[in-house]
Amino acid sequence: MCHTVAVTEHIDHTLRGRWTTTAGPLPPHALKWLRERTGLGEVRTPARAPVAPESALGDAARTALGEVVGPGYVRVDPDSRLGRAGGLSYVDLLRQRGDGEPAVPDAVVLPASPEQVVEVLEVCVEHDVAVVPFGGGTSVVGGVNALRGDKAAVVALDLNRLDKLVEVDPVSRLAVLQAGLPAPKAERLLAAHGLTIGHVPQSYERATIGGFAATRSAGQASAGYGRFEDMVEGVRLATPVGEWRLGGAPASAAGPDLKQLVVGSEGAFGVITEVALRVRRRPEVERYEGFVVDGWERGSALVREVAQRRVPADVTRLSDVDETEVSLALGGGWKVNALKGYLKARGVREPCLLVLGWHGASKREVARRRAETLRGVEALSLGKALGEAWRHGRFNGPRQRDALMEVGVCVETLETATHWSKVSDLRAAVREALVDALGRCVVMCHISHVYETGASLYFTVLAARDAADPIGQWQVAKAAASEAITGLGTISHHHAVGADHAPYLEAEIGRLGLDVLASVKRTLDPTGVLNPGKLLAGDIGAAGLASPGDR
């Protein structure tokens, strides 16, 4: 039976400060464990609602925008604006809970078609208004912060009404989807044609097709289905200088692949209104299984071997010892105790949990693929129940984060990627930087995206929140981790650059790289209305980027 992805709860993509309103409190055993490991006190941190400042959008601009999208779709009420004030990083959540000020847009504009998006941009250029494209608002790198740069006002361009499946070509296995489609709805529409995208990031419940393309997102099944940019066959982009359509063939030697300039452009070069995606037949059978490997080095060598033999499971996820310990501690209960006893009896000293998941058209195909992956692999199978438990809880992370925020935990994630020969050094460097900056804390890590040449590393950090300066506490730790990453890995494997990573981009792509991006920006967005301060942090005038010292 194919389970693919079931989402039953209604998710409000404009909810800020929390993932859902329904997440329950932390269980007592988890709280006890946290207190022991992080020194967490009895602090309760009830959220205080932020206040929206007066809208700076002038009457003329508001009227002109209303003429394009309809007056009811230019919203200046505080709830609409606060609902698009920032993304969902830890710092964003703190700001929405009353620590620090969120950047609140002056209005929310909701166009209903690609043509309206082009017209909205024309109005914004004319009235000197900055535009922040807003999909699901799940950015964790400051990508949707309503920064106005040098503009008179800033609007959030909410793409929620662009939610149609435009076209399906089942023969070519292509589907054209509008950018504002949330992932669950996109999958439901494609399921009616027996098709799937197969892109399942942890933010699946809230994120959109346009957001995935704009950030080069990677889903949990990336080893099988690829990263989002691998799925993009074509894009339709609205820019202040007109529309640009890219991608009309499965492959092309007609110069550099300009589509890849748009994929990952984070709303700084244009607004993606439609995406043509390579889709797959929906799997009939899915099998998830849990394994344990003794030690990180053995575990990472195992997943490397499988990736380099080109037989990875569609979902390939290796937790380090700390993440395995936390999964077991938060799980609690007699089953977990029985598992710990079993591992001890089998002589496993540093258990690292490995979850593998295969999708296929039949049981036979899945069995064949499983056998290919596991050939020669030394890992202790814990069976399907553990794999299924992971699959069942795959979207629990942000709900647990809500519960942790409530009891005063500093909880955040960061990610990177590097070549296999540097994976362990990078993991050690980031861990050390975080522990130095935060003191008593828990740093967990996993690999969940594997390639022949390397892998991603995803870190989750838990520490007692500094009540006096919670934002400063995390910013110091994040800066230390980013310095540790620089030179060893990429500043982002899938969360993108946003505002948070922009200061580190030059170290990764060079001054020349920044200049190339700046010249593309000047061509497509000559007055700089699009998403100021994201991707390219500098001031992009005719002379190019401001010097690094000015940024």
Ligand SMILES: Cc1cc2nc3c(=O)[nH]c(=O)nc-3n(C[C@H](O)[C@H](O)[C@H](O)COP(=O)(O)OP(=O)(O)OC[C@H]3O[C@@H](n4cnc5c(N)ncnc54)[C@H](O)[C@@H]3O)c2cc1C
């Ligand atoms: C709990 C949690 C888990 C996450 N897990 C993952 C994960 O597993 N994998 C992963 O890749 N990411 C993950 N993310 C990060 C985030 O979900 C992704 O970056 C996602 O692709 C953003 O989609 P969105 O629709 O929410 O975009 P938004 O957050 O609305 O926007 C992201 C950026 O893209 C721009 N943008 C959005 N739509 C458009 C458009 N149509 N045209 C042009 N620019 C646009 C925005 O201006 C912004 O710069 C996670 C985030 C959270 C909060």
